[in-house]
Amino acid sequence: MLIAALQWGSEVGLELMKTFTYQDEQWIPRPRAEVFSFFAEAHNLEAITPSWLRFEVLTPGRIGMRVGALIEYRLRVHGIPIRWQTEITAWEPSHRFVDEQRRGPYRLWRHEHTFFEADGGTLCRDGVKYCVAGGALVNRLFVRRDVERIFAYRREALAARFLGKPDSTALRI
Numbered sequence: 001m002l003i004a005a006l007q008w009g010s011e012v013g014l015e016l017m018k019t020f021t022y023q024d025e026q027w028i029p030r031p032r033a034e035v036f037s038f039f040a041e042a043h044n045l046e047a048i049t050p051s052w053l054r055f056e057v058l059t060p061g062r063i064g065m066r067v068g069a070l071i072e073y074r075l076r077v078h079g080i081p082i083r084w085q086t087e088i089t090a091w092e093p094s095h096r097f098v099d100e101q102r103r104g105p106y107r108l109w110r111h112e113h114t115f116f117e118a119d120g121g122t123l124c125r126d127g128v129k130y131c132v133a134g135g136a137l138v139n140r141l142f143v144r145r146d147v148e149r150i151f152a153y154r155r156e157a158l159a160a161r162f163l164g165k166p167d168s169t170a171l172r173i
Contacts, residue, residue, distance in 0.1 A: 017107055017108075017131045017135070018131065018135045018136055018139075019108065019129055019130070019131050020129070020130050020131070020132070020139050020143075020144065021127070021128065021129050021130075022126075022127075022128040022130070022144075022147050022148070022151070023125070023126065023127050023128070024125070024126045024151045024154075024155070025123060025124065025125050025126075026123075026124050026155050026158060026159075027118060027119065027121055027122070027123050027124075028121055028122050028124060028158060028159075028162045028163075029120065029121035029162070029163070030121055030122060030162050031121075031122065032094055032115050032116070032117050032122040033094055034122075035115060035122040035124060035162070036093065036094045036095075036115050036122075038161070038162075039097070039113060039115075040065050040093070040097075041062075041063075042057055042059065042063040042065065042071050043057050043062075043063070045057060045073075047157060047161070048153070048154045048157040048158060048161070049075075049150065049153070049154070050149065050150060050153040053075045053076060053077070053150070054074075054075060054076045055073065055074075055075040056073065056074045056075070057071065057072070057073055058072040058073060058074055058083075059071050059072045065088060065091060065097070066088060066091050067088055067089060067090065067091050068087065068088065069087065069088040069091075070085060070086070070087050070102065071085065071086050071087075071088075071099070072084070072085050073085070073086070073104075077105055077146070078142070082104060082105050083103065083104070084101065084103065084104035084105065085101070085102045085103040085104065086099040086100060086101055086102060086104075086109075087099065087100055087102050089110075090112070094115065095114065095115060096112065096113060096114040096115065097112075097113050098110065098111065098112045098113070099111050099113075105132075106130050106131060106132060107130075107131035107132060107133060108129065108130055108131040109128070109129075109130045110128070110129045110130070111126065111127070111128045112125075112126070112127045112128075113125070113126055114127070124158075126151065128147065130143075130147075
């Protein structure tokens with residue numbers, strides 16, 4: 001029964017699995033409404049995702065961001081093709097939103113994006129909660145390193161997008 005619960009990702013199974021967290025912050029010297037607007041366009045995720053993932057938003061056209069919106073992606077992780085679907089589970093324009101994996105490589109993926117006015121610009125915070133098959137060993141050997149590299153790339157891409165310069169000119173807190 002435990003194996004079945006883990007395979008299907010039930011609440012009981014997820015409670016028994018090791019959960020990991022990742023947090024990141026970046027200050028961007030642009031108004032919060034402008035920064036949030038960039039994130040509110042789901043297709044912009046392609047521009048801030050490293051090319052080695054071969055990431056592509058499959059959902060066609062402009063995606064109406066709201067609670068319940070489903071977004072389909074395709075990517076490659078260590079050469080393995082993966083389809084990923086997320087659902088927007090919280091949507092508070094200019095302040096925060098949450099996307100949660102419904103289908104994909106993780107047992108659990110919950111990513112909260114928050115935006116704060118700070119020092120004449122916007123403080124962007126990312127909080128990710130995730131579970132992986134294989135637990136702590138797989139996380140330590142593969143997943144955590146990939147997550148850190150993806151967010152490092154994202155910081156650089158956002159700095160280039162909003163500043164036209166490398167990340168060294170944007171403050172990382």
